[in-house]
Every structure is written in structure tokens, then in C-alpha cells.
Amino acid sequence: MNKEIKIGLLIVFTFLVSALFAQQIPLKSLYLYNRLSYNPAEAGTRKYIPVYLSARQQWTGLKNAPETQDISVHAPIGAKIGLGLQMYNESTGVTDRTGGNLAFSYRIQTSQKAHLAFGLSGMFTQFTFDKDKIVTQNPNDATLLNNNLNYFISDVGFGLNYYGEKFRIGLSAVNLIETKKDLSSIAVNNILNRVIYFDGSAKLALSKKVDLIPSFFTRYMFEAPFSYEANLRLMYNDLMWIGAGYRGQDAAIFEAGFEFKKFVVGYAYDYTLSDVRTISNGTHEILIGYQISVDTSPKTAVWKRRNRIYTNDRK
Numbered sequence: 001m002n003k004e005i006k007i008g009l010l011i012v013f014t015f016l017v018s019a020l021f022a023q024q025i026p027l028k029s030l031y032l033y034n035r036l037s038y039n040p041a042e043a044g045t046r047k048y049i050p051v052y053l054s055a056r057q058q059w060t061g062l063k064n065a066p067e068t069q070d071i072s073v074h075a076p077i078g079a080k081i082g083l084g085l086q087m088y089n090e091s092t093g094v095t096d097r098t099g100g101n102l103a104f105s106y107r108i109q110t111s112q113k114a115h116l117a118f119g120l121s122g123m124f125t126q127f128t129f130d131k132d133k134i135v136t137q138n139p140n141d142a143t144l145l146n147n148n149l150n151y152f153i154s155d156v157g158f159g160l161n162y163y164g165e166k167f168r169i170g171l172s173a174v175n176l177i178e179t180k181k182d183l184s185s186i187a188v189n190n191i192l193n194r195v196i197y198f199d200g201s202a203k204l205a206l207s208k209k210v211d212l213i214p215s216f217f218t219r220y221m222f223e224a225p226f227s228y229e230a231n232l233r234l235m236y237n238d239l240m241w242i243g244a245g246y247r248g249q250d251a252a253i254f255e256a257g258f259e260f261k262k263f264v265v266g267y268a269y270d271y272t273l274s275d276v277r278t279i280s281n282g283t284h285e286i287l288i289g290y291q292i293s294v295d296t297s298p299k300t301a302v303w304k305r306r307n308r309i310y311t312n313d314r315k
Helices: 002-025 143-148
Strands: 046-055 068-079 081-092 095-111 114-129 150-164 168-172 193-203 211-220 227-236 242-247 250-262 261-271 283-293
Touching: 095 150, 114 168, 193 242
Parallel strands: none
Antiparallel strands: 046 068, 046 283, 068 081, 081 095, 095 114, 114 150, 150 168, 168 193, 193 211, 211 227, 227 242, 242 250, 250 261, 261 283
16 A cells, blocks of 8 residues: 555544544533533433433534534433433444443432432443545555444543532543553554543522523543533423533634423534634534423321321220
């Protein structure tokens, strides 16, 4: 094989694999609805069963830019247990990634208005490479044809979630095992790097009908830049909201949505601030959801509700 072609393929493989695994879990601007994807302790902590579908088109106008679809659902099981499932698919150029996690949480009441939840998750990623999308000078090149890039990778995550009716604070870590996998015979070894997340939000009443919701999201991955995001959202009558945010050295974020009865619809636009802005038209994200009502109040045992009968006979 021509030496220049081999070097070119090496660069392509290394760039694509590195870029894909740098993101690890698909990036979301509407992360307040997507906490299950990075913190298993979110499972079952709501007074309803949220079912969310979302789609994100990153860097529109740029060919082969990332596209992500996501679905998540979680529910309380009794007074202390929570279960959740999240699945996603992401396409970036010649690479496709399908993954998700199955989450389990256990929560305890720390005060009259607060709970602490502990979460564990089993994670998986199916990583594939579409060789048909690569055009080379020699289409029958053995290096390209014999290179396998179709792997199933599993790992685990852990999280803490301290929350009340008006606030949430989470700390979590994913890819704890850091599964090692040689993703390409012509590229360097790659692993699913351990990632630590720290996020929080609060709901502050400005008036009887208007609430201010500040939130933050941080991500630290070893051997990668620290990522942070801060947002402010105005909610009217628990019905409509608008917001704005900033993701460090990456984008300004504008969002809007409504929550009508049990339905949720949200939209976010990322105005790119990095050098990518010269070749893209920003990022679009949309979310739709349905919140299924569920009774999470503690149940009284049947025998305790029975009417007791006593006699007047005393000896």
C-alpha cells in the first residue's frame, strides 16, 4: 500500500476514534431532562415516571457532523427503589455508536424535605465503523478491508443525588472500569476514559407565578479539558420557560419550552463560539416527553388499617 495512503488512514482513524471517545456520553444542552444518562442516582427520584425522547443535530451545515437520538425512562419502585433505562444512537461521519445504561438507585430520607439517593448503572457501547463511507485510491486495499472496527464495550457507573422539591445536586462517575479496547489495528489503543460529573439546580420563586431556575453542569475527564456549563431559566406558572446559558469556550445556549399537563416539549439552540462557527450554523436540539403519574406516598400495611376489637373482660 502507498505510504501516503497508510499515513492518511492512520490520521483518519485516530481522529475519528479520539473525537468520538472524547465525548463519551452524547452532549446535551437540555441536560436537566437528561440526568439519567450520566447519573444513575436520578432513577426513581421524581413523583412521576418521565419518558423523554430527544434528537440533536450538532454543527449544522458541516458534513458528517454528530447526530444523536436518545430515549430514557425511569420510575420509583416502592418508597426507596428506583429503576431506569436510557438508550442512544450517535452517528459521526463514518462512525456509529449505540449505547445506553440500566440504572438502579436506593434513596433514603435525610430530613422532612430532602432525600439522598445512591445509584449504580451497567453501561454498554456498540462501536461500529462503516468502511463503505471511505473512498481511497485503492478500494481493495487490504489494510482497510481487514481492519475490524465493530466492538461491544461494557462498563459501570456510580452516582449520588441529593435532592428536595426545590433543588438537586448530583455527583457521579461513569466508565469506572475504563474498559481497554484496541479499536483499530492501524490506530493507537483507546479506552473508555473515566468521567466525573458534578451538577445542580434550584428553583427560586420570584413571584407567585414566576420562578428562576439556575443550574450548572461540569464534566472532568482525565487527559481532556475540563468542561463546564451554566444556565438560567425563567419559568412562568410551571407552564412555559425560556432560558440562556454558556458552555465554556464552546457555545452560547438559548432554550425554550413548555410543560402542559403531562406533556413536555423543549428546544435548544447552541450558537457556536469556537473555531467551528466559521463552517457551521450552530446546533439544534429538541425534546418531547410525557410524565406518567404515580403514587409515591408511603403505604400503610393492611394489618395496621384493620379495625381492632377489644372485650371488656379483664381478669
